[in-house]
Amino acid sequence: MMSDAAETLCNDELKGLADSGYHSAEQLDACEQKGFEVTVAEPQHASRKGRGGRFGRDDFNYDAEADVYVCPADKTLKRGGTIRNKNKQYVIYRASTAQCQACPLSKRCLSPKARSRTIHRSIHEASVERNRQRLKDHPAQARERGSIVEHPFGTFKHNWQMRHFMMRTLPKCQGEFSLMALSYNFKRALNLVGFEALMSYCAQN
Numbered sequence: 001m002m003s004d005a006a007e008t009l010c011n012d013e014l015k016g017l018a019d020s021g022y023h024s025a026e027q028l029d030a031c032e033q034k035g036f037e038v039t040v041a042e043p044q045h046a047s048r049k050g051r052g053g054r055f056g057r058d059d060f061n062y063d064a065e066a067d068v069y070v071c072p073a074d075k076t077l078k079r080g081g082t083i084r085n086k087n088k089q090y091v092i093y094r095a096s097t098a099q100c101q102a103c104p105l106s107k108r109c110l111s112p113k114a115r116s117r118t119i120h121r122s123i124h125e126a127s128v129e130r131n132r133q134r135l136k137d138h139p140a141q142a143r144e145r146g147s148i149v150e151h152p153f154g155t156f157k158h159n160w161q162m163r164h165f166m167m168r169t170l171p172k173c174q175g176e177f178s179l180m181a182l183s184y185n186f187k188r189a190l191n192l193v194g195f196e197a198l199m200s201y202c203a204q205n
């Protein structure tokens with residue numbers, strides 16, 4: 001989508017803002033590799049906050065220099081093998097069994113059957129972490145995105161009750177949507193700049 005937008009707008013220096021439905025480690029990495037800065041809201045997965053009251057991913061700190069995770073008991077989880085899950089690749093970081101078994105925090109960390117703790121880190125996690133930092137650094141951007149992008153959806157769906165297409169087949173639906181977008185843009189321009197200014201702009205262009 002960023003590539004399409006850059007091509008349409010003839011601008012390679014676009015910054016992207018998106019809601020959590022678009023959050024994807026692979027796509028964040030792909031955007032970085034293409035030189036796009038994107039900031040995507042992050043979904044609150046249970047694994048990050050911890051299941052059953054146990055420590056979650058957010059309680060473990062990644063030390064990029066040493067390539068280890070540091071747990072709440074200040075022990076390290078060292079890099080092991082890799083694993084594929086649902087077409088995604090992760091690196092496994094594992095604490096030593098001896099350390100976990102002797103740990104006073106083990107009841108708050110290990111699931112009932114586990115003898116040691118593991119963390120799965122996506123191979124694209126560095127991009128996810130940079131995105132997380134951008135979210136922290138620029139909290140106003142997410143609000144700005146909402147006020148720009150959610151306005152058309154609210155207008156179409158709630159004000160105009162356009163909750164489904166009247167036509168069938170993709171080209172006809174595209175035509176129908178283009179008319180909706182044209183109406184929206186026209187109405188929005190009228191509201192923002194007023195009739196006289198819009199007419200004078202149209203006359204000049």
Ligand code: SF4
Pocket residue numbers: 071072073074075095099100101103104105106109110116117
């Ligand atoms: S159980 Fe293991 S990973 Fe968890 S806090 Fe203790 S030493 Fe760290």
